Amino acid sequence: MSEDLRFDNYLIKTDRSYMETHEWVKEIEPGIFLMGISDYAQKMLHEISYVQFEDPDEEFEEKDTIVVVEAIKASGDIYSPFKAKLLENNENLEDSPELINESPFEKGWLCKIKALSDSRTNLISPQQYLEIIKAESEE
């Protein structure tokens, strides 16, 4: 596996894909994905205070909001990367939303989804994602 990337003090794990809207998406079994938000996104939101989940078993179209992550003065909608079914939410976050700040890529995962379409056009590589946050922070 290639070495993780860094931009400024933002970590970008290379074992997964990203979205332009700052989600990470990792295929854990064929067609089954874990989702979370990037290190950059959690740092932009600051201290996360609540995660608003949808009900498991519901289906979502591409770009539908599948989770909302809330901080004090900002919130982030997490979009479904493709048509998908929500399998499971990370219930640990209900009592400990700070896990997203502490461990955005591991303990702070948000939900597990099952792809209902083959489209992966919303996914980008770690390298591409790095360019995006680079552009954003230079703005």
Place this chain on the structure above:
Amino acid sequence: MIHKRTQAKWEEPLILNKGGAGRRAYIPESVNLPKETIPDEWIRKSPLELPQVSELELVRHVVRLSQMIHGVDVGPYPLGSCTMKYNPKINERIARFPGFADMHPQAPEQSIQGTLEVFFWLQETLKKLTGFDAVTIQPPGGASGEFTGVLVIKAYHEARNDTKRDTIIIPDSAHGTNPASAAMAGFKVIEIPSTEDGYVDLEALKSVLTENIAGFMITNPNTLGLFEPNIQEICKMVHDVGGLNYLDGANFNGIVGVIKPAKMGFDVMHMNLHKTFTGPHGGGGPGSGPVAVSEKLRKYLPVPIAAKKDQTFYWDFSNKKTSIGKVHGYNGNFGIALRALLYILRNGGPGLRKTCETAVLNANYLLHHVRQINGLTIPKGKNVPCKHEFVASASKLLKETGVSTNDIAKAMLDYGVHSPTVYFPLIIKEALMIEPTESESKQSLDLIADVFKEITKLAYSDPDSVKNSPHLTSTGRLDEVTLAKKPVLSQLIEKKDIFS
């Protein structure tokens, strides 16, 4: 060195935790009539632990708390977009005249001629000031006015069977209520980017103008405090595809008495009487958000509207069938509408014009001084005067010292100056939106500028002292994170110990 001020720091317990058994500040009028009972199944069983305090205890409590509040009556309040101007005291006296304060809204017309006259007079006056043909005073706040206005737009298209118009365009610099109101009315929202200069991007606008567009919502002067130079062209572009133009009149103070909004090409607008026309802000409201429209939209306004025939006033329900319906249980915030009318009449045409020009002068004077402060920049409006407000950015300061807009806002409080609006509009990083209003004196503008100067200087020499501010307010910074995780929203929640 400028003088700081120390705010009162009373350690005042919650009123629910004060007092003692049997104390009673207010004993209602008793009546000499037989005691009645209510059905057994309805008798209250839960305890009722309201405070038991004497009148003096209660008065002291509230007076002490009031000393821990910053209002316009206390000091400068340059909170951008909110027009924190002076609230004339004559308005307070007149609003409390018994005929105004104690009158039921549904009394028969002959018994409320005074009320109707106030509504009618204000409607007629707002028509003249805006250049529009019809006005409703019913919306109880600016956001409610927006909701009313976009529903009027919807009704207009629907009446023409033009049902595909499901989208409202809004610039990315817009206030949050604009997209929220459009969405509440069932519209999709398209946000368009602004140009480098902070204006509506005509190309971006053109690219989204289709026959699905119901309308375009814009604030002018915009939320950067700049007048949109192409506003007439913009309105025409929207009209050309069959859309209507909505003006968010929150910034009316920047043009009132000098420009009539209807002339720019708008079809509908709301005003915020609590901003431009001195309704006191009340710690968050009440406001009042009348909506003015052109002739072709008149029949969609909420009813009733005050009308006059010969010398008699009456409620006109004639457009009930075409109206979008009521947006308030009665006729809106009469008390605020009355204060606005009083203020307008006190000024007259010449006074409002002078007011507007002075507000713009004060803003430009302060802008001139803020522009020279190291660490702050004025990202937009390089070569034009601002209108009633302007937006600075602390991005440079943040990069160079780690001191953010939020830190500046907090540090200002120690000087007895309220902070500007922060982090709005969203298109400016580390935004400080500054609106001094015409009420402030030159000394007070100089003070605000000096406070910015001193804080930014301190940011370079001792950033931590800024980051740890405020020091002299009744409390320091609060633990907002724990609260958002475990929201203690009433003493009942505390008593039930919900979070343990």
Place this chain on the structure above:
Amino acid sequence: MSPNSKNYFQSYLGIGPEEEAEMLNSIGYNSTIDLFSDVPQNLIERTPINIDGPYSEFELNSIFKKISQKNFNDHLSFLGGGVRDLYIPAFLEELMRRGEIYTAYTSYQPEIAQGMLQLIYEYESQVAELTGMDVISASLYDWATALGESARMMMRIMKRRSILVANPISPERLEVLRTYTEHSGFNIVLVDGEGTINQNDILIIIEEDSRKDKKEREIAGVYFEIPTFHGVLPSQVDEFIDEIHKYDVLVTVGIDLISLGILRTPAEYNADFMIGEGQILGSGVSNGGPLLGILGTKYNRKWIQNFPGRLVGKTTELGSDLPGYCITLSTREQHIRREKATSNICSNQTLMAVNAGIFLAGLGPKGIRDLASGLVDRAHYLAKELNKLEGIRSPVFEPFLFDFVVDFGSISHEKLEEQCISQGILPGLKIEGTSCLRLISVSDKHRKEELDYFVNVISEVSKL
């Protein structure tokens, strides 16, 4: 009324004419109108807009004194239906005149607004105590818009598109509810009852809906009022709400806050949401506004995330255990969530909430009980006395609390109003669509003599 050309408006300007010139000069302009040089010149009015004024303070005072006296506020009023003209104690009026309170805005900077935030928290806490609901909004515009917001919230939470509403409900509240929902694709279904809630029909409709596929279900919630718009206390509400809940449908009740001095609370009968009109807690009827929309619920994080408008909570100062108060859970609101916000509300009725909090603290537990039972005694006495008159049925519906419907028989609305007004009385609220039914509401301003006077006048009118 000839407008006076004097510069009375100078009172409100921070700078004088000489200073103006100096300031303009210092920033490189000659005249204030030059500050509009960036504006397309065809938009600029060349002369002041021709409106009335300027008036001196003295002139305004006299003109508006006269206008206010055209209102018949000294008439003995039996108007209610949502707002109520109750006596306001002097200390409350005096406290609300404090400029620190009424000239502040939203407490965006909590460090400099602790007094305001504590007053709001005390309001929330006392209404919570009174209603049993843990979370109280601070605040909504009025009862009617609180109903609109509550209906939208129930539909958001349940992801369904219809609300059942028990009729009788005030026509104004119903109309606002429709404006808030029907234009954006939601449905309001009215279920008629005779003065009270038609529990049977409501349950039948819900039962039918519940048989649909989960995704096809329409009914998100039920709304009814206690007492109803016609004054009636329904029976067996606990069982009714339990039944509704069995079908996975939410309940909002509209209540009279003062009635809770003696009545069971919405928390006791397990309503999900509670709304009401806060004007009755110490502010004037003021021609219908400013009012105070109250919305409350039990603590349920998911629901609270769907709440409209401001919420103030209690926390501590960073690095100490001193209590502090601030606005919280703002991520629901328009300034952060924009088109996805739970509501568009921004400015609200905070001042009226503060007023209501101080009023409740002044009343205390005994005061609100006395106030409520005093209204019951007055209403029942009046209803009985009216019923003794030939051709008049009073009350039409029972059991009732503070307000009741009277059937004035052969006395038409027009005749009743004309005769009563000429005798100094505003005879209650005409019930829409009827020829002789009116809703009569009492106030603590009514003494026995006044009630008797009303009865006498009606007695005379009935003989005309």
